[in-house]
Every structure is written in C-alpha cells, then in structure tokens.
Amino acid sequence: MSGTELTLGKAINAGLRRAMENDPKVLVMGEDVGRLGGVFRVTDGLYKDFGADRVIDTPLAESGIIGTAIGLALRGYRPVCEIQFDGFFFPAADQTFTQLAKLRARSEGRLSLPVVIRIPYGGGIGAVEHHSESPEAYFTHTAGLRVVTVATPEDAYWMIQQAIACPDPVVFLEPKRRYWDKAPVRTDGSVDTATPMGEARIVRPGTDVTLVAYGPMVKVALHAAEADTERSIEVIDLRSLSPVDYDTVYESVRRTGRLVVTHEAPVTSGLGAEIAARVTEACFYHLEAPVIRVGGFDTPYPPSRLEEYYLPDLDRVLDGVDRTFAY
Amino acid sequence: MSDSTVREEPELIQLLTPDGEYVPHPDYPFEPATAQVRDLYRDLVLVRRLDAEAVALQRQGELGLWASLLGQEAAQIGSARALEPQDMAFPSYREHGVAWCRGVRPRDLLAMFRGVTNGGWDPYEHNFHLYTIVIGSQTLHATGYAMGVQRDGALGEDGTAVITYFGDGATSQGDTNEAFNYAAVNNAPVVFFCQNNQWAISEPNDRQSKAPIYQRAAGFGFPGIRVDGNDVFACLAVTRKALQHAREGQGPTLIEAFTYRMGAHTTSDDPTRYRTSAEIEEWRRKDPIARLRAYLVREGKADDGFFDAVEAEAEKLGEQVRAECRALPDPAPLDIFREVYAEPHRELDRQRAEFADYLASFEGAEGAAR
Ligand SMILES: Cc1ncc(C[n+]2csc(CCOP(=O)(O)OP(=O)(O)O)c2C)c(N)n1
Ligand SMILES: [Mg+2]
Numbered sequence: 001m002s003g004t005e006l007t008l009g010k011a012i013n014a015g016l017r018r019a020m021e022n023d024p025k026v027l028v029m030g031e032d033v034g035r036l037g038g039v040f041r042v043t044d045g046l047y048k049d050f051g052a053d054r055v056i057d058t059p060l061a062e063s064g065i066i067g068t069a070i071g072l073a074l075r076g077y078r079p080v081c082e083i084q085f086d087g088f089f090f091p092a093a094d095q096t097f098t099q100l101a102k103l104r105a106r107s108e109g110r111l112s113l114p115v116v117i118r119i120p121y122g123g124g125i126g127a128v129e130h131h132s133e134s135p136e137a138y139f140t141h142t143a144g145l146r147v148v149t150v151a152t153p154e155d156a157y158w159m160i161q162q163a164i165a166c167p168d169p170v171v172f173l174e175p176k177r178r179y180w181d182k183a184p185v186r187t188d189g190s191v192d193t194a195t196p197m198g199e200a201r202i203v204r205p206g207t208d209v210t211l212v213a214y215g216p217m218v219k220v221a222l223h224a225a226e227a228d229t230e231r232s233i234e235v236i237d238l239r240s241l242s243p244v245d246y247d248t249v250y251e252s253v254r255r256t257g258r259l260v261v262t263h264e265a266p267v268t269s270g271l272g273a274e275i276a277a278r279v280t281e282a283c284f285y286h287l288e289a290p291v292i293r294v295g296g297f298d299t300p301y302p303p304s305r306l307e308e309y310y311l312p313d314l315d316r317v318l319d320g321v322d323r324t325f326a327y
Numbered sequence: 328m329s330d331s332t333v334r335e336e337p338e339l340i341q342l343l344t345p346d347g348e349y350v351p352h353p354d355y356p357f358e359p360a361t362a363q364v365r366d367l368y369r370d371l372v373l374v375r376r377l378d379a380e381a382v383a384l385q386r387q388g389e390l391g392l393w394a395s396l397l398g399q400e401a402a403q404i405g406s407a408r409a410l411e412p413q414d415m416a417f418p419s420y421r422e423h424g425v426a427w428c429r430g431v432r433p434r435d436l437l438a439m440f441r442g443v444t445n446g447g448w449d450p451y452e453h454n455f456h457l458y459t460i461v462i463g464s465q466t467l468h469a470t471g472y473a474m475g476v477q478r479d480g481a482l483g484e485d486g487t488a489v490i491t492y493f494g495d496g497a498t499s500q501g502d503t504n505e506a507f508n509y510a511a512v513n514n515a516p517v518v519f520f521c522q523n524n525q526w527a528i529s530e531p532n533d534r535q536s537k538a539p540i541y542q543r544a545a546g547f548g549f550p551g552i553r554v555d556g557n558d559v560f561a562c563l564a565v566t567r568k569a570l571q572h573a574r575e576g577q578g579p580t581l582i583e584a585f586t587y588r589m590g591a592h593t594t595s596d597d598p599t600r601y602r603t604s605a606e607i608e609e610w611r612r613k614d615p616i617a618r619l620r621a622y623l624v625r626e627g628k629a630d631d632g633f634f635d636a637v638e639a640e641a642e643k644l645g646e647q648v649r650a651e652c653r654a655l656p657d658p659a660p661l662d663i664f665r666e667v668y669a670e671p672h673r674e675l676d677r678q679r680a681e682f683a684d685y686l687a688s689f690e691g692a693e694g695a696a697r
Contacts (some may be wrong), residue, residue, distance in 0.1 A: 014333070027478075041680035042663070053477075053478055056474075058509070059505070059508050059509055059512055061501075061508065062466065062506070063501060063502050063505055064470075064502075064505035064506070064509050064613075066467075067464065067466075067467025067468060067470070067471060067502060067505065068467050068468075068470050068471030068474060068506075068509055069471060070467070070468050071417075071467065071468040071469060071470060071471020071472035071473070071474065071475065072471040072474055072475045072478075073471075074450075074456070074468065074471070074475075074481070075471070075472045075474075075475025075476065076471050076475065076479075077475050077478070091501075093466065094461065094502070095464060095467065095502070098464065099459075099461070099462050099464050099468070102445070104666050104667065104669060105445065105665065105666050105667045106445040106446040106457055107446045107449075107450065107457060107666075108444065108446055108448045108665060108666055109669070110446075110450065110451065111450060111457075112669060141509075141561075143667050143675075146665055146672075148420070156524040165672070167670060168669050168670060170350070170487070170667050198673065199352070230365070240644055242674070243672050243673040243674040243675070244674065245673065245674075246673070249674075289535055301591035320689070
C-alpha cells in the first residue's frame with residue numbers, strides 16, 4: 001500500500017488540518033484543544049497555524065461547547081467540537097439532543113447545523129472512571145444526528161473531513177485505544193472520492209459466519225477471525241452507526257447464514273440489539289442460528305484492573321461464534 | 328434563618344413613572360419624539376391584542392397552548408425597538424412582542440402553538456431565531472452566534488449585536504450561567520435580556536436567586552443593570568446602550584427588566600394556587616400601556632382620535648389573527664419525516680417509504696386515513 005504511515009490520532013489531526021485549510025469557516029473548539037493540542041494531541045499544531053480565533057480553548061463547560069457551537073453554526077461556521085472524554089459528554093447531552101439534533105427539522109430545513117462532535121471513546125487504556133465508556137447508543141437513538149466511528153488511520157483521515165463537510169450534525173467517535181495504531185494513509189483524492197462515510201466495509205471476506213464490529217472492536221474481530229482455523233469468518237467494519245448500512249450486513253448474512261455482533265458497550269438496548277432485530281426481520285429464512293451479541297455487561301464500566309474481563313476479547317468473540325454453530 | 332448581609336435596595340432605571348411622567352436619566356439619553364412614542368404605544372396595544380386573541384383561540388380549541396405576554400409588553404417592545412435590522416435575537420417562548428417587532432407574521436407565530444409545526448418562521452428572514460422551550464438553551468446559541476459575529480469582523484459603529492431573551496427562572500439554569508461566562512471570556516457582542524416577571528410558573532424569585540439577578544453579571548465580569556420593565560422608554564434606552572456597547576466590541580451586558588406576568592404562566596396554568604390577587608392589583612397600577620397613554624395625554628402628544636385609531640387597528644388585527652389561525656392547514660402525515668436530515672438517510676428514507684405505502688393501502692377504503 002502506498003501513502004504515509006500515520007497513527008490514527010495523527011490521521012485525524014491531518015484530516016482536521018486539511019479541512020481547516022480548505023474552508024476558513026471550519027473551527028476547532030473544546031477544552032485544551034489550543035496550546036496543548038488536546039489531551040490526546042489530536043489537535044496538535046492547529047492552534048499555532050490557525051490561531052486562537054479558529055482553534056478555541058473553551059471554558060470548562062460541555063453544554064457551553066455544544067451550545068455555542070450551535071450559535072456559531074447558525075452564523076455560518078462549521079465547528080468541530082472536542083469532548084475530552086466519553087464520560088464527560090453528558091453535560092452537553094441537552095444541547096445535543098434537544099437543540100442540535102432537532103433544529104433542522106424544527107425550522108423545516110431553513111437552519112443547517114454542520115457541527116461535528118468528536119469524542120474519544122471506549123476502554124482498554126487503563127483509565128480512571130468516566131474515561132472508558134461507549135455511549136454510542138444514546139446517539140444512535142437520536143433522530144437528527146449522524147454517528148460514525150473509525151477503525152483505521154485512513155478512515156480517520158477521510159471520515160473526519162467527510163463529517164465536517166456534512167451538512168448534518170455528526171458525532172464522530174474516536175476509539176481511544178487505537179489512537180496509536182499506525183498504518184499507511186492515502187491522502188490523494190478528495191472527500192468525494194473516498195469511501196462514503198455511510199458505508200460499511202467488509203474488511204475480511206469469509207463464508208461461514210458474519211462478524212460485525214466497529215471502532216475499537218474491528219481489530220479484535222480481525223484477530224479472532226485469523227485465529228479461527230476451522231471456520232471462515234467474514235468481518236464487517238460498520239463505520240457508520242447511524243444510519244447503519246444494512247444492505248452490506250444483509251448481503252453478508254444471506255451468504256453466511258450466521259451473525260455475531262460485537263461492541264464494547266453494554267448489550268442491553270445497544271446497537272447490537274438493533275442489528276439483531278433488523279437482520280431477523282430481513283434475513284429470517286437465511287439464518288441458521290439466532291443472532292449472537294458479544295458486548296460489555298450491563299454494569300458500570302469497571303475499575304481498570306477488571307476491564308480485560310469486561311471488554312470483549314478474542315476468546316469471547318470466538319465463544320460467540322461457537323454459539324452460533326451450536327444450532 | 329436571618330439574612331446577615333445588608334443589601335441596599337437595587338437601583339431601578341426608570342424614565343417614565345407609573346403616572347406617565349417623563350424623568351430623564353443622565354446615563355440613558357432618550358428623546359421622546361412624538362412620532363416614535365406614538366409608534367411605541369401602537370406596538371404595545373397591538374401585541375396586547377394579538378396576545379389576547381391567542382388566549383381566546385386557545386380557549387376555543389384552535390391552539391393547543393399559549394404563553395401570554397400580558398404585562399411584559401414594554402420590556403419586549405422597548406428592547407426590540409432598540410434592535411437594528413442586522414442584529415440577531417434569540418427568544419424564549421413568550422417573546423411575541425419581540426417577534427412582532429422583527430416582522431414575524433401572527434400566523435407564523437401561532438403555528439407552533441397550534442401544533443402544525445415545531446418552528447414557524449425563517450429565522451434568517453427576520454433575524455429572529457425560533458422559540459426555544461428548553462429553559463436557558465438559547466442563551467448559549469446567542470453567545471455562539473455573537474462569537475461568529477466577532478470572527479466575521481462585523482463589529483464597529485454599524486456592526487451587529489446579538490440579544491437573547493430569558494426569564495428569571497432561566498437564571499438558575501447551568502446553560503444561562505455558562506453563557507454568561509462564555510460571553511465574558513470571549514467578550515462576545517451579546518446582550519442578555521432577562522425579563523424578571525417575578526414568577527417561574529409557581530416559583531417566585533426568591534426560589535431562584537438569592538442575589539438580585541442583575542448583580543450576577545458582576546461576578547462574570549460584565550455590567551448588569553436593572554431596568555423598570557414596565558417602562559418602554561427605559562427598556563428602549565437601556566437596551567440601545569447595551570447593544571451599542573456590544574456592537575462596538577465592548578462585550579456583553581445583562582439587563583434585568585423588572586416586570587410582571589399579569590396572566591397565567593400558560594393557558595394550562597392556574598395561578599390562583601400560588602399568588603394573591605392583591606399582588607396582581609399592585610402590579611396593575613404599573614401597567615405599561617396605561618402609563619404610556621398617561622404620558623401621551625399629559626404631554627398633549629395624542630388625542631382621542633389617535634387612541635381610537637389604534638383601537639380600531641387592534642380590532643382589525645384581532646380579526647386577522649383569528650382568520651389566519653383558523654386557516655392554518657394541518658401538515659401532511661409524511662411531513663413527520665421532513666428535514667430531519669439534510670442529505671438522504673438510508674434508515675429514515677426506508678421508514679418513510681414504508682409508511683407512505685401503509686398510508687396508501689387505505690386509499691379508497693372506508694374511513695381512509697387522512
Ligand atoms: C429545562 C426546562 N425545565 C423545565 C421546563 C418547564 N417550564 C416551562 S416554563 C418554566 C418556567 C420558566 O420561568 P422563567 O424562566 O421565569 O420564564 P417565564 O415563563 O416566567 O417567562 C418551566 C419550569 C422547561 N421548559 N425547560
Ligand atoms: Mg419568570
């Protein structure tokens with residue numbers, strides 16, 4: 001593969017930079033995103049090059065970040081908000097759910113809210129409480145938001161730019177334990193030629209069972225598929241969580257007859273539950289077994305010394321695969 | 328519990344006494360030119376009529392709900408007539424007087440309360456944002472918009488200022504306090520216009536704030552002023568100065584318009600459960616329209632002919648409001664799906680198509696769905 005080797009974090013940084021170069025209305029805002037470059041350094045260098053008017057260190061108040069971003073968007077800007085960690089999104093929930101997500105519909109399309117909310121999410125970095133959560137289902141349950149997540153540096157580079165270009169509000173979930181994963185990134189082309197943000201991707205073809213994952217779990221799913229020498233596992237990286245690209249999922253399940261969905265978030269009312277319901281409706285006669293979910297438990301995210309038991313790992317994913325073959 | 332702090336009675340900026348006497352204020356220059364004062368009077372009377380019609384329409388089942396502005400006309404007309412066309416206003420849900428000044432048609436204003444839309448007008452056409460029901464949220468939108476104005480370099484003598492309206496209850500919200508702080512830190516060109524109408528549904532001021540509301544501003548680092556909210560001159564003069572301050576790049580101001588909600592919180596509310604008629608009586612003596620009328624008469628700036636003409640105009644407006652309201656069509660069922668997203672959305676498009684098919688399946692059937 002050609003292209004520069006970048007970590008996933010650096011790829012988002014490069015994507016942000018390119019979006020800011022291409023459109024003077026793009027702003028970056030959040031806590032510590034300026035001088036510091038963000039606690040994960042995802043906005044590193046932007047403050048120096050674009051200045052304090054375009055890279056805004058906000059007061060420490062998340063509702064204020066999203067609320068003022070709405071105002072900036074109404075004035076014609078394209079704010080990219082950083083929420084420092086998943087667990088700190090909740091103070092901004094009201095502005096996101098009751099305002100940002102609804103204003104286009106309320107105004108019958110007269111108002112456009114091209115706001116991106118970037119959130120480092122998920123566990124696996126040994127963090128303290130509130131720094132390891134997977135809140136995606138709250139967003140996917142909300143009309144008016146688009147929700148995407150990335151698993152590779154190349155997707156990170158392009159999808160952040162697509163999210164910024166999108167006229168709808170986009171929640172952009174960044175798998176924080178993959179920030180340091182490195183891979184080549186093709187930077188030629190444009191947001192229009194890159195794979196559309198809303199499409200799922202088959203990242204490993206297979207014939208016996210479909211394994212749907214997204215964000216941080218794609219790597220785990222791929223490892224699981226490699227490790228299984230008996231069954232041919234097809235791995236799908238969902239990429240877009242709202243809307244879900246069901247066509248790709250259905251097509252795969254109709255071939256394999258089996259589906260396992262995995263995510264870090266608790267299984268109850270999680271995205272896996274929705275996918276299971278939809279696949280059951282659409283692919284009922286193709287299914288050889290019920291859809292199996294492998295996810296986090298319905299508990300608060302545990303202290304870090306226990307997270308390896310909470311997070312679905314290769315063995316738990318394969319255990320889920322085993323279960324689909326027990327029918 | 329006793330209050331250990333000795334607080335002086337807060338100063339109230341007033342240019343027009345309840346008896347209709349004009350008292351100039353050195354800090355708030357105001358020239359009560361006859362034509363302008365007559366226009367203000369007309370505004371006050373017309374929005375009161377519009378409001379009364381809406382209450383009646385709710386009683387007749389034409390509206391689902393109405394939040395009356397009765398008693399707050401001067402605060403709204405005074406502040407809104409201080410706005411320049413390029414200025415942007417972010418209202419709460421009771422700002423019918425401001426909407427009036429921004430040119431929102433009565434029909435569009437009523438539409439949300441009739442349940443035919445969740446919006447009603449084009450915010451950019453009027454530089455008047457949609458009503459915001461979640462208490463305090465709009466203060467942040469205004470602040471962000473003002474930060475955008477700064478980035479556009481649209482400040483200066485003829486620059487753009489932003490104003491946001493909220494109630495006394497809203498001053499307890501985190502968002503409002505975050506907005507104060509964001510505006511202060513960014514020196515944003517926004518005026519925070521709080522209509523302290525003494526009540527947040529059933530909760531009086533002292534359940535919301537220990538300190539007088541306007542004094543909050545000091546803690547955030549910008550000026551706060553209390554103005555007589557039933558005095559249209561004072562509201563206009565004070566707001567105009569604050570807007571000018573903002574548009575010239577000198578940052579935010581908090582204006583607390585001290586007024587009174589003469590009616591119920593909304594048409595669903597029963598205020599007899601929490602306040603006395605004596606209190607209402609006391610405020611009736613400070614009525615904003617009566618005092619302007621007294622001024623006009625006292626100064627010989629208007630005669631019966633003028634008052635009768637305004638009355639006739641109000642009568643006509645009432646008819647217009649009634650007719651326009653009743654003529655508002657119900658939206659089509661598939662409008663549920665309208666403009667949720669700007670671009671195609673696989674899932675929603677599928678649901679829409681399915682629902683359209685479902686609706687179509689009734690066509691021609693007995694008792695067909697609308
Ligand atoms: C966040 C939120 N909580 C509760 C309500 C219900 N509610 C509607 S109006 C209101 C009182 C608001 O009082 P105030 O801010 O003084 O404005 P006023 O109605 O007096 O104009 C309440 C509690 C709401 N709309 N939003
Ligand atoms: Mg109130």
